[in-house]
Amino acid sequence: MNEKETLVRFGISMPQFLIEQFDALIVNQGYDNRSEAVRDLVRRALLAPSNIVPEQLAAGTIVMVYDHHVSDLPVVLTELQHDYHQEINSTLHTHLNYHQCLEVIVVRGVVRRLRELHQRIQVLKGVSYAELSVTHIDGQEPSSHQHNPQHS
Template sequence: MERFTISLDDLLAQRFDALIQARGYANRSEAVRDMLRRELEAERQVSGQSLHCVASLSYVYNHHERRLAERLTEMQHHAHDLVLSAMHVHLDHEHCLEVLFLRGSTQAVRGFADRLAAECGVRHSALNLITVDTGPADPTHRHSHPHD
């Protein structure tokens, strides 16, 4: 493990300590490591180095919008290779919330999320994307448990 020293002005250090306490970190090092991971991952995603991901796509839509629910379901069926699961919640008389769990190439997941969000009647959407490192299977990789 590599160590480094950082200098902070008093106000910034106080605000940082309050943040890490509010988030439940044991110490400054844990908080800094998480922040660095988050920033490095964001940079990987922006630069296109993030090839595969898992994601949740949440969106609110008006279910009275003509054929919208049908179109959204059809889009999910066409993206069956990306959509792992869906959850549907009735918010009120007019609005529904759906959360889709997705897995696949980052480019394909972002493209699907953008197309779905652009559907007329989808009011709000948010994509939470997490990069995962996947690659070709290693035939020498052995486990005592089966892979699904």
């Protein structure tokens, strides 16, 4: 956290059983306090692809699992990746077993294009899993956040 940032205190009410589960979770994850854990939860929620403006620049990954024996699927995936070469920085491909491959595509670009690539992958026959995860939004460093005093 930036030294110049102003921390705002606010209260959260929740059932006893939920706070006990949350406290156990944050201890297991190594947090020093609830505030750090809540800040990370908020950051994660704000990075959900559905919460990001389509024209925003972002970076992240598309993870997929697919059956490479499905007719022409490896060729289709390669062609698709060539269609989005400007958004793709790197790929990692590994064989899970005789039929299934896991591929991680590191992407950076306009969120609309990243979503489009993800959607085109997930609907292909033979793709059993595909997920877009945004891990960075350009221009969203802590110094550029604007706080609304009505939310304190």
